[in-house]
Amino acid sequence: MTRRDVIVGVGAGAVGVGAATFAPDLLRGGSSSQPGAVKTVTSLPADDPTPGWFHTSPKREPQPPLIGDAQAPWVVIGAGFTGLAAARQLALNFPDDQIILVEAQQVGFGASGRNAGFLIDLPHDIGAPDYIGNPETANQILELNHTGQTILRELVEQHQITDAQLRHSGKYQGAVEDSGIAVLDAYRGGLEKLGQRYEMIEGKDLPEHLGTSFYRKALYTPGTILVQPAGLVKGLANSLPENVTLYENTPITGVEYGAKTILHHASGRITADKLVLANNAFGTHFGFLERAILPIFTYGSLTRPLTPAEQASIGGKKFWGLIPADPFGTTLRRTHDNRILVRNSFSYNGDGRARPGYTDKVVKAHRESFERRFPALKDVEFEYTWGGGLGMTRNGQGFFGELRPNVYGSLGCNGLGTVRGTATGVLLADWLAGKNHSLTEFLLTAPKPVSNPPDPFLTVGVDFTLWRGQSKAGLEA
Structure with a gap:
């Protein structure tokens, strides 16, 4: 199963899977982004009210919304990992x-505080036979991933x-x-081809690592950093x-x-004067990359x-994180405050907004996955269940660079927003200041996200692919 198949499935062949080129109209978003036209932003972020990371991190007094008019040389939309990084670096550069x-x-x-909190260093291309x-x-x-890790680690240390x-x-990858x-x-x-360190751990030895005998084998790689994601982004916002x-x-x-x-x-x-879009899938509602970035929601308890x-x-161990071998499987964390995180189940929410009541449907799947792995904890209840959006593209590529004159973006992180968003936010701000790094040319010349079929074909194709993947995951789910 390739990354493309995971996202679009039956709709893939209609628009040329894997094309490295893209139509200019895809980038511009058609007439709605032409000069002088007022484009209505048709979908505004609206997440469910129970994100566990957010509520278990220390409370923070939010900055007040904007009342009235304002102007600035630089405006950044979206205060997640990408937007916080871009705004900070623009401030330092200018x-x-x-x-x-x-x-x-x-x-x-939002999404920056709803992920599983993995700052992953290694590439993982599920469309390649060796995953590299x-x-x-x-x-x-x-x-690129190391750059994102380093930036975040240094900011955490600098601002305590x-x-x-x-x-x-x-991280462990369990099977x-x-x-x-x-x-x-x-x-x-x-990993051997890349010269990266790893340890293969057999099932009989895993209980002393994970506290569960559920897995037959795990691949451990030492370079991933684990965080409390909401606590991290709150701290980044407080130290701008x-x-x-x-x-x-302020939508x-x-x-x-x-x-x-x-x-x-x-x-x-x-x-x-200049606008930077760092709002991932919601960038499509500003008239760019429409139907190219798909809001795929995944769910955690x-x-x-x-x-x-x-x-x-x-x-x-008292603190660890595990990702599944199957992309539709279950992610697990044991946290600093001795909780267990379970994350699985997917849905395609085309408008990027939470579906009311959907967390009530997925919590049963979370319960089954949790009790299979930790039968001794069957009486431990979930305190929070929530969903969070990923900005996924059919060819696994994000966008970096100029969207139209004086409008720039880093969009489509494909589930790696913590490290990739941080790195690309900084690199974009440096590029706008005339500073080019070794990675800048790589990002500017990389293939762009490709377009997807229109609805109803898009929704039917994505829903079918998600259903098929989750159905075939077996005990990995």
């Missing part, structure tokens, strides 16, 4: 300029963001089905340079493109803290 950072919700409440693919490209991705709970723990074992063996070969003004709970409802960009919000307008007796009953 210390005499004011940077406005606009967030539709509270910082940490072209070594030159893989090494570039490895450098203890709420990030940053740990150099590595229980024969197909999963084959994935681990293939990935091991790819003085020439960054952050407005939270943008319309946009006019021209020599300057005018952004409409509930009580006024923001005029930007977080238990209450385990009692000392419950901790003793399972044993294992």
